[in-house]
Amino acid sequence: MNRQQLLSRLGKRGWPVIYSDGALNIWQRKSNRWLQATWFGAIEQTDNISLYHSCKILPRWEKYRLVDQLAIQKHSLSLKKAINLGSKDSSFISLAFHPFFWPYVETLNSDFVVFHIYDLFSKMHAWDSNIELMYQNLLNRADLITASSEAMVQDLSEKQLNKVKILHNGVDLDIFNNDIKYPCPDDLSEIPHPRIMNTGNIGRKIDLSLIVDIAKKRPEWHWVLVGNVMLNSLETDPYSQTALNESKNLSNIHFLGEKNRLEIPAYAQHSDINVICYRIRKDEWVSAVYPLKLNEYLAIGKPVISSPIETVINLFSSVVDIASTPQEWVNAIEKALNQGGVGTSCDRINISKQNSWDNRVDNLETWLFELLN
Incomplete structure (x- = not known):
């Protein structure tokens, strides 16, 4: 934290x-x-x-x-x-x-x-x-x-x-460093490409319903969720609970559980796309966040896609693709897979270096x- x-x-x-x-x-x-x-x-x-x-x-x-x-x-x-x-x-x-x-x-x-x-x-x-x-x-x-x-x-x-x-x-550049070549974690290596990665706690802020919708439309894309599944949060929200139940029946949504923070860079590095898939509502706190994972993703250099979070839009639109609807997410994922996403790998890494925790x-x-x- x-x-x-x-x-x-x-x-x-x-x-x-x-x-x-x-x-x-x-x-x-x-x-x-x-x-x-x-x-x-x-x-x-x-x-x-x-x-x-x-x-x-x-x-x-x-x-x-x-x-x-x-x-x-x-x-x-x-x-x-x-x-x-x-x-x-x-x-x-x-x-x-x-x-x-x-x-x-x-x-x-x-x-x-x-x-x-x-x-x-x-x-x-x-x-x-x-x-x-x-x-x-x-x-x-x-x-x-x-x-x-x-x-x-x-x-x-x-x-x-x-x-x-x-x-x-x-971002902690000592561990989120693209120059360090981490081996692919065993549980991730079993999942086919393309891998769309989300790291962090999986609570009601994650738009699981959107993920389920896209996973159904594009079964060849594999969503990898690394983090603690916060059942107390999800089960008190019918929108999230329904999506969680549906996700368990889809073979291209993978819950890998909570990992030590030192393990996270390896997962992000061996993904194809790293995402911040948040459920944005004006009456909730998520709209104002500066995601901790954002600069960590950028430091890895892979394409990044985010929900329309104010801070991301204002500061990172040159290196992060923004998507709201399921179709916008599909378009952004296709762009990331086929064209490398918004910005280049070097652009993302250079911006992350300006945003280190030491700075x-x-x-x-x-x-x-x-x-x-």
Whole structure:
């Protein structure tokens, strides 16, 4: 995820970083996270940062406000101790990646606050008045607001917009590198060409119905979906559930399951076309995304086709074909297979190099130094 890419690189550059996804919740008692946790918490050094694993003692319990506040305070204090912020003279930055973390930001009372907006939160299904309040509190408190796309901050107030810097998603060129020739994965090698590849979680944002429609019309084209099938998401949406059921009866749609991120480049490299096949609806968050996979695809050099996502249209139309309807997708696939798609392989690779995570962190680091100075 973008937070891992950003924080690990800051850590590599000498910034002392501690990461936490918050205190345990009493309702998580049967979850893997709870079962794997220790009573007193633990710190793991990984990927150039300190990862704080929450303790089981005094979990959050929203039903009882005092208990919940004590849990937040205890967790925040543990974070300070873990990164040696015990003295009053110590200064630090709180960097939040979701409105849910506002209570911790408020309790930590850091010298500076950065809020990174990586999704259009107001269009997410979990959005409610409580999350909106935390969101506005973070926006107002933040000294710096970064956003993965311009579309994610269109509704902010003028005062909030004055604090915004656009920090697009990037690509890890150490692994998504066309100069590295990866062997074809065993489960992919069994699938005939042409292969149309989609990587990432398979939830309701993926337009499975469109994929099924094209797969029926062109049985010689093989759709390869690499990622976790999010049944909880798909089964609550009749459109997606129907398409999922149909896809299981088609021999040219292949679900290869979730893979380690280090394995993904090999799959993308041994495809014929890499796609971002999203279901675009104005009332949902997908319309504002900057897909994490976009620059990864471009770095591989194969033809790329995308649904009409605002960021892709505005920034990448010279190297990415845009398709909305099933017929437009068929035309784009034919163009990619027969003519190499939009742009050349070199064009795609060169653009990806301009959008590396290292370049993104160059910008972020500059903005952080401006805060501190």
